[in-house]
Amino acid sequence: MSIESVAGPIPQTAMRPPLVEQLHSWVITVDHKRLGILYILYALVFLLVGGLEATIMRIQLIRPHNDFVSPQVFNRMFTMHGTTMIFFVVMPVMFGFANYLIPLMIGARDMAFPRLNAFSFWMTAFGGLLLYFSLVGGDGLYGAGSAPDVGWFAYAPLTSKTFSQGHSTDFWTLSLLISGFGSVGTAINIIATILCSRCDGMTLSKMPLLAWLNLTMGGLVILAVSPLTAAQLMLLIDRYLGGHFFDTQAGGSAVLWMHFFWVFGHPEVYVLVIPAFAFASEIIPVFSRKAIFGYPVMVAATICIGFIGMSVWAHHMFTVGMSSNANTFFVLSTMAIAVPTGIKIFNWLATMWGGQIHFETPMLFCIAFLFQFLIAGLTGIMQAAAPFDWQLTASYFVVAHFHYVIVGGILFTLFGAFYYWFPKMSGRMYNEALGRLHFWLFIIGFHLTFDFMHIPGVLGMPRRIYTYEPGRGWDIWNLIVTIGVFFQAAGVLIFIGNLVWSYFRGKLAGSDPWDGWTLEWSTTSPPPTYNFRAIPAVKSRRPLWDLKHPEDPDWHYE
């Protein structure tokens, strides 16, 4: 614990422990705030790496029959890009924010299991490093090494020893297996913390929506990551012990892998998006100066999404030849999940309605999220109609759809969250002008890339192809899509520059720069190691509103 965490950042000239000691304290820390920051920084590094992989792919696809990279390299790029972004960017960053914020928002001093917390982070971190070690260490006995190139969902039998010689697939399997243990560890911690460590008076119905949403996310991680773990163990048994789980020559089923993978894969996307909803649910009310509209229904809708989300997985498999009854069932469950998801959009809209909207950077990103998530949801409905999906799936339409969700939805709220909580974490305000520049550059680039990406999809362009034929009408759209990448890259670089510069030179933020209402704003920025001088007691969902408006507290109405 340093003096800085109590009294704000101190000038360079004062006494600091030696660098080695500082770094060591970060390595052995069990403090949820530090682990949260470690997760977030780790994710930012991999965001840049994953972005680089995307840029390489888009340059290759800027025109037909381009030769910027070979097909082998391209195939590794899309595999690594997907795997990195999902497992080593979005999941860690969400765990990071959850770790940092949950104890602060529920009035606790730390997570329920601090050492498990540290263990989970280092497992996840090691997994990512193992995956990237494949670039140098992947050359197996057969020389078919280097990074995995089987796609992020690694369909059988492409992953069998026959079709994936060398060790590249094993790097995929093992790195995700290991980081999966980290994910489950963090999920256990989140659930235990929320259930067992809330401060006095904070019943489940009085805790911030961020806590509810992360509780749901934790439950989904536990139920969804485990099937992936199981499937990966089976794959390892096939590859190394001569097993036949997915060995079609021995009567095994390639479709079984698909079922197991998507039983993980679909709830996984809710694992990614539900914390994004959490950010929106905290930011939008504060910047509209109104309480969230319909708290109980927001909770119910989230839990519904969690449950229904476990029953929709085979909508990723509409083309594998399931019976018409099976296909029909999954159409129903997939369309059903649109209802609670749509409800949330209406609730956020109603929160803004009649409010006084401030357009600082966090809110800019969250407003864009609302527009973009709406569109993403609608393209999702289109694909839920299975026959339409028979054309759209495995094409650039679905690539556009899920990037609309993950970038246009999740990454936008994530940027909002960064700007919103950066003052709390660092004690300093970011530069608002640079924040807005980031926003405008990024939104232009996002729409150039992902709006126009839908078009090659409906014109017949499949995904995961390293090149394409001229004369299919795809050329101009691919060019526009690639141009958008550079705007996004510029935005992200400005974002990182802003964070770094502001950390050292930003204006002091104080404990409550946004006039917020949840408990994290009641302590210093950054908080002391012990979080609160005294554990608070609360009477409503917005304890700081009650303090600031003693004549009209929330608990009169809840």
Next chain:
Amino acid sequence: MRGSRTIVTVCWSAVGAFAETARPFLSPTNIFAPVSTPAQSIFDLSVFVLEVTALIFVLVFGLLVYAVVKFRKRRTGDGQEPAQVYGSSQLELAWTVIPVLIVVVLFLASARVIASIQNAAQPSNAIEVTVIGHQFWWEYRYPSLGVVTANELHIPVSDPVHPTPTYLTLLSADTDHSFWVPRLAGKTDLIPNHPNSMWMDPHETGLFLGQCAQYCGTQHAMMLLRVYVQTRDEFDRWIHQQRQRAQVTDTVSEGQKIFQRTACITCHAVGGTVANGRFGPDLTHLMSRDTIASGAAPNTPANLRHWIQDPDAIKPGSKMPAMGLSDPELNSVTAYLETLR
């Protein structure tokens, strides 16, 4: 009011008319330019879904824009917080019930089309083709017609009044693939140990393009599809020709000898000769095809020679190895293959 409605109708018709004529010309693989019943059913459903989602979009987008504009913080504010509204049961009920109804409607529409495509009974006059996916080419067998060929599928056109659909049985020899010719049908996967089937009944003749739509390895991108929809007469003639065995003339027997003593025959088959390998495409009527290497290059003597000399130059990572033939050997073999009409 009347005036604006007219304008809307005119605009909508103009857009529709443009779309109608532009559709096929935007791309030969445009999913919105169906020529076959499955693709048409999908298209009709998609139009309905697009109309519904467009409506939802306009409504919600409009409300969002309105909210962002109308409720922005005014500079002349009095510093008071706005009225805190915690919820409204009626509103929340309404915006739950209406989406549920929309979901029911879309679900029923989809279920109908699923059944009509998947459960369509195969008529007795259907053409049957077995499609076997390989890394990275397509094998086609017409079991009842005694034809084995590769990479270019020929099927007869179907008269909507008296349909003669083609039914495909989809198998795989190695990894997962997917058969996608957008103007003819939605895609269906080829999965080893998991036979699938699909059908199409194009009512227009012509060449229809597509490609493999399930990542199957290095050259997934160049596993292209070419479907030739022909009149019944043309189709019958093609079948007749494909059933012939290869003819050999004296002047090229040198090429045939090289072909047979090198490893070529372990992978390739030429009907009527000792070559009966099944790992690679059947070459009996190689010259009847417009392209080689599953669409990777036009079928010209130069390309053919180049392909045999160095397949990786045309399709890097394909399963055909460079045969290490000398220049004279290459010339002979190419000349031999040129006789396989």
Next chain:
Amino acid sequence: MSAPSAVMAQSDIRWNLPARGPVGMSCLIAAEVAIFTIFVVAYIFYIGKSLAGPQPHDVLHPPIFLTSCLLSSSLTIHIAVRFLRGGTMMSFALWWVLTMVLGAVFLAGTIREWRHLIYEDGLTIQTNLFGTTYYSLVGLHAFHVIVGLLALGTVLAFTLRGEVRKEHAERADVLSMYWHFVDVVWVVVFLVVYVIGR
């Protein structure tokens, strides 16, 4: 600017939240159940689908004795924790050791069964779908028994050093939750493999 204090009038609710140990262990058990479910699904899916090689009804004999050992160990661990709560350390240690012995007997019996299957019946993990799914599922369970025994052994080591007291009863109870879970999984595995699958 000093942070506004969020401390309000002390609430009059008696604030009782669940303990973190049982909650954490329940979550871990849920995750493990999900993993086992996938292996069980694979087993059931592949029943009767082996192309060749020994079939379940040829080579499997329901391990009644081993099963009763393992299930009794749930009872013995429950009794052990009761004694720990009461503070009678000797009885606690005795019943704890008995639990471990029953678990070890189960493992020894599994090893014997596998030796017979491999060397006499010619069934390995590579032989056919039955072999793959059988050894994976039963092996995964056995692995969890081993992990459980290691945990129980650690507690035994601390007990023998005299460092375990009745205050640790809650922790021992949490560990016993894991042991009960292992037993319940065995009931499912037994039913699926030795009853339904045969």
